[in-house]
Amino acid sequence: MNRLEVKHLKKYYTSQKAVDDISFSLAPGSIFGLLGPNGAGKTTLIRMITGILFPDDGQIIFNGQPFNPDNDVAYIGYMPEEKGLYKKMKIGDQAMYLAQLKGLSKAMALERVKHWFIKFEMQSWWNKKVEDLSKGMQQKLQFVTTVLNDPKLIILDEPFSGLDPVNSNLIKDEINQLAKNGSSIIFSTHRMEQVEEICDHIILVNKGQKILDGSVTSVKQQFKENIFSLGLDSDPASTESQAFEVIQVKGHQLILRIKEGYKPNDVLHHFLQQPVGINSFHEILPSLSDIFIKLVEGTPLARQFQTANA
Amino acid sequence: MKKILLVIQREYLVRVRKKSFLLTTIGVPILIIAFYAIMIAIGASGGPEKNKIAVIDQARLLSTNLEKSKSDASEYVFITDQPVDSLKLNYRKLGYDYFLYIPPIDITQKVNNIQLYSKSTVSISQKSKIEKAINNAIELRRLQSANITREQYRSIKSDVSIENITGKEQKKGVAVVATFVAFGCGMLIYVIMLIYGTMVMRGVMEEKINRIAEVMVSSVKPFQLMMGKIIGIGAVGLTQFAIWIILMAAIGFVLPFPSVDPGMMAQGGQAPGIAESTSKLALIGAGLKTLPWGLIIFCFIFYFIGGYLLYASLFAAIGSVVSDDQNEAQAMVFPIMMPIVLGFVIMTKAIAEPNSSLAIFGSIFPLTSPVVMMGRIMYDVPVSELILSMVLLILCFLFFGWLTAKIYRTGILLYGKKVTWKEMMRWAFRNN
Numbered sequence: 001m002n003r004l005e006v007k008h009l010k011k012y013y014t015s016q017k018a019v020d021d022i023s024f025s026l027a028p029g030s031i032f033g034l035l036g037p038n039g040a041g042k043t044t045l046i047r048m049i050t051g052i053l054f055p056d057d058g059q060i061i062f063n064g065q066p067f068n069p070d071n072d073v074a075y076i077g078y079m080p081e082e083k084g085l086y087k088k089m090k091i092g093d094q095a096m097y098l099a100q101l102k103g104l105s106k107a108m109a110l111e112r113v114k115h116w117f118i119k120f121e122m123q124s125w126w127n128k129k130v131e132d133l134s135k136g137m138q139q140k141l142q143f144v145t146t147v148l149n150d151p152k153l154i155i156l157d158e159p160f161s162g163l164d165p166v167n168s169n170l171i172k173d174e175i176n177q178l179a180k181n182g183s184s185i186i187f188s189t190h191r192m193e194q195v196e197e198i199c200d201h202i203i204l205v206n207k208g209q210k211i212l213d214g215s216v217t218s219v220k221q222q223f224k225e226n227i228f229s230l231g232l233d234s235d236p237a238s239t240e241s242q243a244f245e246v247i248q249v250k251g252h253q254l255i256l257r258i259k260e261g262y263k264p265n266d267v268l269h270h271f272l273q274q275p276v277g278i279n280s281f282h283e284i285l286p287s288l289s290d291i292f293i294k295l296v297e298g299t300p301l302a303r304q305f306q307t308a309n310a
Numbered sequence: 311m312k313k314i315l316l317v318i319q320r321e322y323l324v325r326v327r328k329k330s331f332l333l334t335t336i337g338v339p340i341l342i343i344a345f346y347a348i349m350i351a352i353g354a355s356g357g358p359e360k361n362k363i364a365v366i367d368q369a370r371l372l373s374t375n376l377e378k379s380k381s382d383a384s385e386y387v388f389i390t391d392q393p394v395d396s397l398k399l400n401y402r403k404l405g406y407d408y409f410l411y412i413p414p415i416d417i418t419q420k421v422n423n424i425q426l427y428s429k430s431t432v433s434i435s436q437k438s439k440i441e442k443a444i445n446n447a448i449e450l451r452r453l454q455s456a457n458i459t460r461e462q463y464r465s466i467k468s469d470v471s472i473e474n475i476t477g478k479e480q481k482k483g484v485a486v487v488a489t490f491v492a493f494g495c496g497m498l499i500y501v502i503m504l505i506y507g508t509m510v511m512r513g514v515m516e517e518k519i520n521r522i523a524e525v526m527v528s529s530v531k532p533f534q535l536m537m538g539k540i541i542g543i544g545a546v547g548l549t550q551f552a553i554w555i556i557l558m559a560a561i562g563f564v565l566p567f568p569s570v571d572p573g574m575m576a577q578g579g580q581a582p583g584i585a586e587s588t589s590k591l592a593l594i595g596a597g598l599k600t601l602p603w604g605l606i607i608f609c610f611i612f613y614f615i616g617g618y619l620l621y622a623s624l625f626a627a628i629g630s631v632v633s634d635d636q637n638e639a640q641a642m643v644f645p646i647m648m649p650i651v652l653g654f655v656i657m658t659k660a661i662a663e664p665n666s667s668l669a670i671f672g673s674i675f676p677l678t679s680p681v682v683m684m685g686r687i688m689y690d691v692p693v694s695e696l697i698l699s700m701v702l703l704i705l706c707f708l709f710f711g712w713l714t715a716k717i718y719r720t721g722i723l724l725y726g727k728k729v730t731w732k733e734m735m736r737w738a739f740r741n742n
Contacts, residue, residue, distance in 0.1 A: 014736075084517075098525070101317075101530055102529050
């Protein structure tokens with residue numbers, strides 16, 4: 001059973017179609033990257049999944065049941081891109097308050113808050129105020145308050161912004177641990193290298209529509225351009241071949257593209273016939289960043305407002 | 311339901327635990343008491359000015375008949391050995407504060423050629439005391455020339471004060487007391503709506519500007535968040551009032567309100583000053599007793615809650631649409647302040663003329679009724695009007711609550727965009 005299934009979700013505003021017929025599903029324990037340029041409709045999509053907005057059309061199935069925000073929000077942790085906490089409130093009180101709002105009893109909330117504060121070495125913060133914390137520390141606190149109730153679905157919108165590498169890794173490890181324990185994670189960011197590192201599945205959204213869906217490896221396979229890197233020990237006698245074309249030469253390193261209808265073996269065959277030694281030969285898969293740019297490029301940076309005929 | 315209680319609890323505790331809450335709650339009554347104490351002290355000891363006045367009395371008015379009023383502590387020194395022109399220049403060198411020059415006068419005419427010289431402007435009270443002394447002297451001279459004694463004159467002089475009897479039960483309406491209480495209640499509701507309303511607005515703005523709203527609405531419904539805040543802050547206000555009432559009662563217990571035997575005031579002969587003040591106190595006491603306290607307290611609580619809820623929801627909606635800009639908040643708040651201020655203005659009129667059509671309209675129209683009705687309540691408002699006013703207030707709150715909740719829901723999640731009234735109306739009236 002999927003943790004979350006989104007079917008033909010739509011949300012139209014008067015000025016634009018924010019989310020226009022998006023469907024995807026999310027398995028338990030998977031880390032899911034939600035990508036897309038600014039204004040693609042990611043936040044609207046997330047707000048519908050968290051019960052903040054009602055969809056105009058479509059269905060959200062949570063744990064096999066139609067999504068019911070009143071009860072299901074207790075199993076969802078949401079860390080929005082616009083992060084904030086009550087500045088004048090004591091940190092311990094704040095964490096307790098947010099945990100109780102998620103439906104935990106007072107005793108339970110206290111236990112969970114203590115557990116996480118010890119884990120993140122935040123015990124000494126209890127009586128401090130949020131305004132006394134640095135931005136990175138606030139971010140850490142925000143993450144803790146998001147996962148306090150041990151949610152089954154965790155939605156993180158740019159969770160690493162403002163964090164140093166040490167704390168980034170701390171949170172990255174936590175995300176992996178939570179996924180291992182069965183939580184599903186939706187991870188929204190513009191930092192493609194983080195997506196590649198963390199996510200096992202991605203969808204790409206542009207102009208309110210899903211334009212890409214698949215596992216990170218399959219997406220890369222889908223967009224590979226048969227580009228290989230070949231390392232030689234001396235200059236080759238000939239690089240002219242029907243099988244490939246050389247794109248770039250870096251010393252004795254060649255970057256080449258294999259032409260349609262040929263195989264990597266044909267490349268190796270070409271060079272094996274020459275008196276040069278082959279040190280390395282491997283495929284260069286496109287980075288998600290390249291794929292992202294390729295798919296999104298050409299669409300205007302800012303979405304033009306259009307009239308939705310809803 | 312449990313969540314809204316949590317929100318109420320947080321909003322309440324955060325504010326009650328603040329130092330500023332303690333400061334205003336304890337500080338305001340102390341300030342009021344201190345203010346009264348100072349007023350009393352000034353009234354009792356500050357006393358009248360004691361000036362030394364040089365007088366050249368060519369009309370022989372004061373020098374023959376100096377009848378100073380009781381509070382006139384100035385010393386009049388009659389000077390005969392100096393010409394007017396030189397005294398005009400050097401009365402201060404001779405140690406006088408003022409120089410009063412009374413030229414020869416004709417008592418059958420209006421007297422308007424008396425001059426008082428001073429370095430700076432003479433205080434109104436000092437001037438009126440001197441005028442009083444001169445008037446007394448002229449009056450006496452005129453009486454003498456008409457062959458009337460002082461006693462005869464006093465028996466002729468009329469000094470009427472009208473006693474107002476209101477209502478079927480022939481209650482002694484002590485109009486001044488009723489006015490005072492009515493104004494106080496209306497004023498209190500006016501102040502509550504403004505202070506606590508803006509407190510709600512600032513609370514909502516805090517959540518929006520610090521980006522807390524989105525975190526919150528992923529676990530609480532926006533309506534719960536809004537109502538929780540409104541009720542929580544309202545509870546802070548009630549707590550503050552409860553503490554004030556207890557403090558006042560405690561002070562009243564320590565310094566009992568002087569109860570005066572009404573018989574005493576009738577005799578008040580020898581010491582007219584004391585008799586006057588005790589009779590005033592007795593009048594206030596009697597007036598307070600005749601007021602319909604049950605009705606007043608019931609209405610006060612009703613209109614306090616109703617008015618607060620109505621305006622707090624409006625202020626919350628405004629707080630949800632403004633961005634970080636303070637000026638913008640002020641501009642948006644203006645249309646909401648208007649009816650409150652209008653209500654206050656109508657209330658002051660309603661106290662003077664409680665049955666004028668303006669007062670009746672103001673006390674029924676829900677945006678002004680909380681303030682205006684409190685100004686009218688002492689004056690036997692027909693039950694039908696009262697019920698109509700209350701029902702309209704409840705309906706109006708429900709309508710605006712529904713409307714503002716929708717504006718609030720959209721507004722708190724909108725960042726960095728200036729919202730127009732037109733857009734707000736669209737959010738309010740669209741479906742879902």
